[in-house]
Amino acid sequence: MHPELDAWRDYPIKQQPNWPDAAHIERVRAELTKLPPLVFAGEVDRLRDRLASAAAGEAFVLQGGDCAETFAGATADKIRARIRTILQMAVVLTYGASMPVVKMGRMAGQFAKPRSKDIETRGDETLPAYRGDIVNGFDFTRDARTPDPERILRGYHTAASTLNLVRGFTTGGFADLREVHEWNQGFARNPAMARYEALAAEIDRAIRFMAACGADFQSLRDVEFYVGHEGLLMDYERPLTRIDSRTDLPYDTSAHFIWIGERTRGLDEAHVEFFRHVRNPIGVKLGPTTTPEMMMQLADALDPDREPGRLTFITRMGAGNIREALPPLLEASKREGITPLWITDPMHGNGITTPNGYKSRRFDDIVDEVKGFFEAHRAAGTHPGGVHVELTGDDVTECLGGSEFIDEATLESRYETLCDPRLNHMQSLELGFLVAEELRRSS
Numbered sequence: 001m002h003p004e005l006d007a008w009r010d011y012p013i014k015q016q017p018n019w020p021d022a023a024h025i026e027r028v029r030a031e032l033t034k035l036p037p038l039v040f041a042g043e044v045d046r047l048r049d050r051l052a053s054a055a056a057g058e059a060f061v062l063q064g065g066d067c068a069e070t071f072a073g074a075t076a077d078k079i080r081a082r083i084r085t086i087l088q089m090a091v092v093l094t095y096g097a098s099m100p101v102v103k104m105g106r107m108a109g110q111f112a113k114p115r116s117k118d119i120e121t122r123g124d125e126t127l128p129a130y131r132g133d134i135v136n137g138f139d140f141t142r143d144a145r146t147p148d149p150e151r152i153l154r155g156y157h158t159a160a161s162t163l164n165l166v167r168g169f170t171t172g173g174f175a176d177l178r179e180v181h182e183w184n185q186g187f188a189r190n191p192a193m194a195r196y197e198a199l200a201a202e203i204d205r206a207i208r209f210m211a212a213c214g215a216d217f218q219s220l221r222d223v224e225f226y227v228g229h230e231g232l233l234m235d236y237e238r239p240l241t242r243i244d245s246r247t248d249l250p251y252d253t254s255a256h257f258i259w260i261g262e263r264t265r266g267l268d269e270a271h272v273e274f275f276r277h278v279r280n281p282i283g284v285k286l287g288p289t290t291t292p293e294m295m296m297q298l299a300d301a302l303d304p305d306r307e308p309g310r311l312t313f314i315t316r317m318g319a320g321n322i323r324e325a326l327p328p329l330l331e332a333s334k335r336e337g338i339t340p341l342w343i344t345d346p347m348h349g350n351g352i353t354t355p356n357g358y359k360s361r362r363f364d365d366i367v368d369e370v371k372g373f374f375e376a377h378r379a380a381g382t383h384p385g386g387v388h389v390e391l392t393g394d395d396v397t398e399c400l401g402g403s404e405f406i407d408e409a410t411l412e413s414r415y416e417t418l419c420d421p422r423l424n425h426m427q428s429l430e431l432g433f434l435v436a437e438e439l440r441r442s443s
Ligand SMILES: O=C[C@H](O)[C@H](O)COP(=O)(O)O
Pocket: 067, 113, 114, 115, 116, 117, 419, 420
């Protein structure tokens, strides 16, 4: 049954761990196959519809969360703060776009990381690189860095409890529009955020207007919230891929949305081969070396039927490249008649290492890439459909700049990420306001 789901095994594959014990990983795969799905196929279908609206310019997508979720970070406080940040940004974006915002966390499964090097050397010791909590530990010891299959089961259970809380927060009253608006008012009162005061005041007036018209705020207490992660670790994704009893079609039930990373999107490689067979909406990261031919080959492989909402291109060009690299792709998409959802990831093309040794990103570069994304779409007449960011709800110091002027020396005070630098709570809200301004200009 469904032999196509194992065809990827005959293709070259990148970025997988070297499990030390073949029998152990086999046992874990067998166990994971028996555990319940994390999401329901009907939810996945609904997300595909929502993404189809965004691709058609009738909705906007906000995807955000950690670069690398950790098991230790799956606490109520941290999950709440992240959800809160995304909801706060979403309200502002909804106003800016005058459109529904599709809210999606890089959450409840964003545990596996592709790395530029397989190994890490410190002093005279060389160990396997950290590949995310679902593979190995971050501590620089041989024991921690040795891939451990039991981590896959812990990843599954951590994803399940995270998703449970996400569902609770987003349907139990926490996401109430009036509440979220109140949080944003607090943000706008911060003197450092004076630049956004006017927009915040407009939103406040709009909400008062809604109230005066008798809007049913009770019906706005619940929000749809989806989860997605990079589909990378095949020993997790394949066992969680199940056949939907309603349709007899395969769904990867580890998340609603799966994207294929920049390093694993090779056309004749295992990830594209596998994910082309699942019904989930699929994203693909497109870096600055992507040619229109490559883009079209990916569209043909992953979305041969040109199904609305099926395919998302997440461009991550870098602020210095986007104005040259994106327009040819947009022109080719028009020429070829494809209408993918276009999302900007202004994080992964803008990495730097500071002189004091931190992996960081400049807030200004992130904003500049977002602006370049909107400019390119305005010029091409295509739809800028969403943003994808690495963020946290905590007051970390990982990205440089923003209204709080985080500088290089400050990075060391709260640098907590185990992989890439994230926008902190304030920087995320600030970006939300800036994107809302761009959306207004585009509408
Ligand atoms: O999140 C993305 C990648 O995993 C990350 O940028 C890779 O970082 P590295 O270059 O430190 O391996």
